[in-house]
Amino acid sequence: MDLELTDDQGLFRETTAKFIEATCPIDTVREWSESEPHGFNRKWWSQGAELGWTSLLVSEEHGGGSVSGHGLLDLILVAEEQGRRVTPGPLLPVNVVAAALSEFGTSEQADRHLPGLLSGESIATWCIEAGRGSILPGGPRLQATKDGAGYRISGVTAPIEAADVADLFLAVADVDGVPIHVLVDAATPGVVVSEMESIDFVRRHGAVHFNDVSIGAGSLLGGVADASEQIDRLLDLAVVIQCASMSGAIDQVLGFTLEYAFDRYSFGRPLASYQALKHRFADHKIFAEASLATTVAAANAVDARAGDASELASTAKAYIAQSVTSELHDFVQLTGGIGTTWDHDLHLFIRRAVQERALLGSPADHRERIALILGLGAA
């Protein structure tokens, strides 16, 4: 969490945390993963939308609005609180597409799609993944060809969060090596979603197949023929949301594992009194604090559209994601055998972290992105 929150932000964070605690504690997360067809309850998602979960990156003229005037700094409070509780729901994909529509969409596109996203009635997701290195220039993509005023699109984009429940896709495709962004209704002929199995059974992913899909010129996001800048911007927003979620998770797990170490006794003393364990907790504290620090710094830069926004977003993603999973496994080690069981919550955090680590650019992809920003192009 940012240490310098405004009073309104503090209240917003607290309201968000209390709402999640009351409506979707981890027991409910587990229950929904079995009872709800998409892992979350749609009515509950609309309630979240009413609290502002979908509107923070959308301008006021489009019906959105932030708490502090810095929508991304508000949104990371939600993402962090969700990360603390392995919350379900399409927070990242909906916000990324909503931001895209608000920032880049034509007024026709924004008017058509935003009201449903803001209210929670409809769901959208961003389709950039199409293989290793998708976030990098020249990475694998859907292929598009000009077709009169519009395009025909083919290929598979996967894995895509909330693909199974999305009404709208914002897809990245290449036209002769130049990326475009197209808005595609899920009901468009030729668009087929297939289920995938996800390690994170709370937030699910699918594959979106484009079988020679015909797209009108009006579907081009903002009517822009080269979406490179849009992609960078959305990627920055997306990874900051991921980072907030991961740092919330780490801080939460550190908290409850530390409590366990105080409560659990061996050889007549609490685990917390053993120096071998204390030193590891000290290292975890450093990782938790560094994760929060780099997330907030990245969020500030991306919110302000600073010159180093992409560098700092990728710094946060590469730093946190490189170690988050092994950190969580060390908490399993500190917890002991019980930490490896289904009933213990640790595996839910690990499942989520494995997903967030790999998607929207692996740590290595983000290091490569930084190298490119530093001017170290491929030889």
Added chain:
Amino acid sequence: MSTESTTDAAEDVESFRLRARAWLAENMPRIEGKSNADIAREDENGVYARKLQKILFDGGFAGLCFPVEYGGQGLSLAHQRAFTEESGPYQMPTVLNIPSLSILGATLLDFGTEAQKKRHLPKLISGEEIWVQFLSEPSGGSDLAGLVTKATRDGDIFHLNGSKIWSSGAFRADYALVLARTNPEVPKHSGITVFILKIHQPGVEIQQIKMATGANEFCQEFFDDVPIPIEDVLGKIDDGWTVASRLLFHERDAMGGGSPYLSGQGQRGHGTSNRSDLIELAESNGTLGDPAIRQLIAEAKINETVGEQLTARTATAIKQGLVPGTAGSIPRLYSAMTSERRQEINLEILGTAAPVWEPGAPSRQKSLDYLMRQGGSLGGGSNEMQRNIISERVLLMPREYAADKDKPFNEVLHNQTPTRPR
């Protein structure tokens, strides 16, 4: 004292930045080829560093965060950061940052009497006096309060006997803060006093220690009945642990990169030198196009950026009272661990230039620095001590068992004072 500068304490950071930028361009020599660290290495006796510091002082850009009445500029940390950023391309007396300005100057400011502060701080800030710390002893480093160097009182004079070690650059310094036992009949923390010691005087012998790299920056001192007048006690007699704790706080702050008492850039943790040196290194040995090398350069950059962000976050948390001042150990330990990693990255990028180089090759120092990989993890309290501090003071985990707790020091098992080699 500065004669021409009448810095307005309310000057906003951006206009200060512009003023500093113009002044630096006008007055300070630029770095050409050599880094500040290279310059410091060649300036063994600190003569050039003193000269640079005097230029800063006369221009009104020394001791930015020290109060005006003691020769500083009374400005904020934001001003200091702006100056530090602007000073990047210039030769700076960074060798004076740690420990003279950011540790000793800061501690003197906290505990000095008005007379002590008036007497020493302006000279310390102008570079006329260089200060060091005499803390660790050959008998043990981590258990600092278990020190055995003693100061025996005789009226208004104390007589100092014993030995100190790991003081950096004592041979070029003028004064030291020295911790000595003044009462062995009480538990260890309650019988220590801090003294201001004039270094170059009869009875003080300094030996430079030759390190693994061949460098001889660190020293050992031997004290043979050195007289110290009572007015050179810093803080209260027998209450030196209070002063030492504060000094150690300033040390963590300085090593972690959070200190406001600096003269320009550089000299934070070991090994975090300027940003482009790895790129230059890879360029010079033709590996810049290697994807694996690019990954390492990006990793080094990430670790450095996150370190700055962590330092800033911790400073804010301390200021807001969310964590105790001992949380300074968080960026301190981070910096030490990433410095170790940075040394490994250096080794990887150096390739065969790590073990063998053409005589005088520019990469030579990087190769030698590797031999001191653990320097940042030992100096200023080992990583293990930092982990104790973080777990016990920040996470509030149970303290380690101490056999000397509440026992008079003279009943505690401890090492003996080493005698001076003859």
